Amino acid sequence: xxxxxxxxxxxxxxxxxxxxxxxxxxxxxxxxxxxxxxxxxxxxxxxxxxxxxxxxxxxxxxxxxxxxxxxxxxxxxxxxxxxxxxxxxxxxxxxxxxxxxxxxxxxxxxxxxxxxxxxxxxxxxxxxxxxxxxxxxxxxxxxxxxxxxxxxxxxxxxxxxxxxxxxxxxxxxxxxxxxxxxxxxxxxxxxxxxxxxxxxxxxxxxxxxxxxxxxxxxxxxxxxxxxxxxxxxxxxx
Numbered sequence: 040x041x042x043x044x045x046x047x048x049x050x051x052x053x054x055x056x057x058x059x060x061x062x063x064x065x066x067x068x069x070x071x072x073x074x075x076x077x078x079x080x081x082x083x084x085x086x087x088x089x090x091x092x093x094x095x096x097x098x099x100x101x102x103x104x105x106x107x108x109x110x111x112x113x114x115x116x117x118x119x120x121x122x123x124x125x126x127x128x129x130x131x132x133x134x135x136x137x138x139x140x141x142x143x144x145x146x147x148x149x150x151x152x153x154x155x156x157x158x159x160x161x162x163x164x165x166x167x168x169x170x171x172x173x174x175x176x177x178x179x180x181x182x183x184x185x186x187x188x189x190x191x192x193x194x195x196x197x198x199x200x201x202x203x204x205x206x207x208x209x210x211x212x213x214x215x216x217x218x219x220x221x222x223x224x225x226x227x228x229x230x231x232x233x234x235x236x237x238x239x240x241x242x243x244x245x246x247x248x249x250x251x252x253x254x255x256x257x258x259x260x261x262x263x264x265x266x267x268x269x270x271x272x273x274x275x276x
Contacts, residue, residue, distance in 0.1 A: 041151045043124055047117050050210075055114045058145050059126070060136075068134030068147040075130075075180040084185075086141035091265045098263025100185040105195050105259065107143045107177075112199045117207060119155070119165055120216050126152040128173040162222035163229040170228075170236070178235075187260075189235070194257035197223065197239025198272075240272075 040048070040056050048056040060066075073079050080100075088099045118124040127133075127149055134147035159165035178192040204219045225234050242251035253272050261267050262275075269276040 043151055044118050058110055059114050060145050060147055061151060062147055064147060066136045068136045071130050071133045071135050074135055077184060080184045083141045094265045095263035096185045097187040098260050100181050100187055101191055101195060101259050102261050102264050104181060104192050108196045108199045110143045113203045115169060116200060116203055120219055121214055123155045123158060124152055125155050128168045130173050130176045162218040165218050166222055190257050191260060193235040194239050194255060195259055197236045198255055200236060201240045
C-alpha cells in the first residue's frame with residue numbers, strides 16, 4: 040500500500056488497500072507493455088477464458104477489461120479527487136500483478152506520486168495522464184487485438200468512473216468531485232477531440248417508475264461470454 044493513500048482505504052474501500060503498491064511489494068508483476076503485446080494478451084485471455092469455454096474473444100476481452108478498470112479507476116480517481124494526490128500512471132512505467140485466474144489483482148507503481156501543486160485548473164489537466172497515458176494505450180491495444188470497437192472498452196471504463204462519483208458523493212457529501220463530473224459531461228477534450236468518456240451512463244424512468252434506472256449507453260457485450268447474460272444496466276436488456 041502507498042502510505043499517502045491510507046485515509047482512503049476504510050469501510051467499504053478497505054479491499055483496495057493492496058491494489059496500488061510500490062516496487063517492494065513481493066508479488067510478481069509483469070510490465071503492462073509486455074501484457075499488451077499480441078502474445079501477452081493471447082496468453083492472458085486464454086487463461087482467463089478457460090473458465091468460460093467456448094466464448095467470443097471480444098466478449099472475453101471486454102469482461103477482462105472490466106476487472107482491470109474496477110481495480111484501477113476507483114483508487115486512482117479517489118486519490119486525485121479526495122486527497123488531491125497525483126499518481127504516476129504512465130502505462131510504460133507500471134507492472135500488473137495477476138492472480139491465479141489471470142485477473143488483475145494489483146498495480147506496481149514506480150513511486151508513490153505526490154500532491155497536486157498547484158491544484159489542477161480543470162478536469163482535463165487532472166485526468167490527462169489517466170486518459171492519455173494509461174486508458175487510451177490500454178484500450179487501443181485490446182481493441183486491435185480482438186477486433187473490438189474501442190467504444191465498448193471506453194464505456195466499461197466510464198461506467199466505473201461514473202459509479203465511483205456516486206459512491207463518493209454518498210459517502211462524503213462535502214467532497215469536491217466537480218472535476219469528475221466535468222470530465223464525464225464534456226463532449227470534447229481540451230484539444231477538440233471527442234471525449235471517449237462523455238456521458239457513459241444515463242438515468243431513465245421506464246414505465247413511469249419513480250426511481251430512475253441507471254443504464255449504460257453502450258453494451259459491454261458480456262452476453263458473448265458463455266454462461267453470462269446481459270448486465271442489469273445493459274441498454275439491450
